[in-house]
Amino acid sequence: MDKHTSEKKVQAGMLVPLLAVDDLFCERDERVLFQNLSFRLTGGQVLQIKGGNGSGKTTLLRILCGLNDNYQGLIRWRGELLANCVEEFRDEMLYLGHRVGVSKVLTPRENLLWSGHLRRQISADEIDVALAKVGLQGFEDSQCFTLSAGQHQRVSLARLLLSKARLWVLDEPFTTLDVRGVAFLENLIGQHSDRGGSVLVTTHHAMAVEGLTELTLGEDRKPRVSLS
């Protein structure tokens, strides 16, 4: 059902998809992680990347956001090859990795001030509002080593609120979150999608997000004859 609604969205949406991946091939340690991988991501689409442990979900995300260039194939951003529009792409893409990018000796506010300034001009008030939204009110000035893993994740989630990125690339964002945190993030992803933003997310968790599409990795790991 979900797949159908999103396909309709694809047709109704813009002609040029935000992200277009064609014939992606990646090999790691002499194991083929994926081959002939092609998909499109349009505005408003939420794509969940599934697959077992070691199936290459994280590698795929890192390839797509430009941290890993160990691949063959074509990746286009708004119809243009990724290599030709790196700056625009980085402006519009926000990647939250498995490692959350939160320095333990800094406070959440200091962490966000720095990562915010890497992207845009940002004020301390905006950060405080975002921190309150992710449930870290009262922790703004505690050094992060006093916070739990879930709270680190929440600091990282505050970046979603502070950014204007069109595409969110989220690697296992649910792992350390509590029940309320999960609901919050699902809600956030839904809102982002409603505003026309796209989300690429890996998780084993069954997401309650409307219009979710799925991509499963690791099904073509065994050698097989390709028909195309």
Added chain:
Amino acid sequence: MSAVRSTLVGAVLATLRRDLLIAYRRKNDLLNPFMFFVLVATLFPIGVSPEPEMLGEISAGVLWISALLASLLAMDNLFRADFEDGSLELLMLSRHPLYFLVLAKNVAHWLVSGLPIVLVSPLIAYMLNFPEGAYSTLVLTLLLGTPVLSLLGSIGVALTVGLGSRGLILAVITLPMSVPVLIAGTLTVSQTLEGASLSGYLAIMGAMLVASFTLAPLASAAALRVSVN
């Protein structure tokens, strides 16, 4: 909310401020290279000879070698923590050129690891019976040389940051590049003592600094991309 993109200067200053703040919070890392420098330099009179003439002769070399080793010890702090907590990925995915952000990290790193050594060097030099009249030369050479050591070291750290156990590999990569700086530094001091003009030697060291300031972050940035890959 307005979404004014940050300027390059803003991003560089934010990175500089962040790294200085982290250094301030991690006072151990801040003190280690400094203490190491002082300790190594003070061990020489005990190990070699406490004779003032002897010490005076080797003092420039001792100070320079101590500074080199201390900077090597400090190098690991440059990218390691950022690599482990994922901040490095944020840095690399910023729209600003990694070159300038790496340069900002290098500057912050030198301010907390190199500058204290330069500042304390006259005191250690006095303790080692350093020849009078060459103090300003010593400080000047260290002031020009220690940033070069930091910048060159940063290439090595960027290359090895992704490795689990690094051991001596950082030293093996970094030390050969550092040798010319060591030679230039000690030579400047000894030659000026013999009455040679200072400006020529300082020009060479200045050239080294300019070259490494402009080129080393380029190599570090490229190495980081490989390490994070």
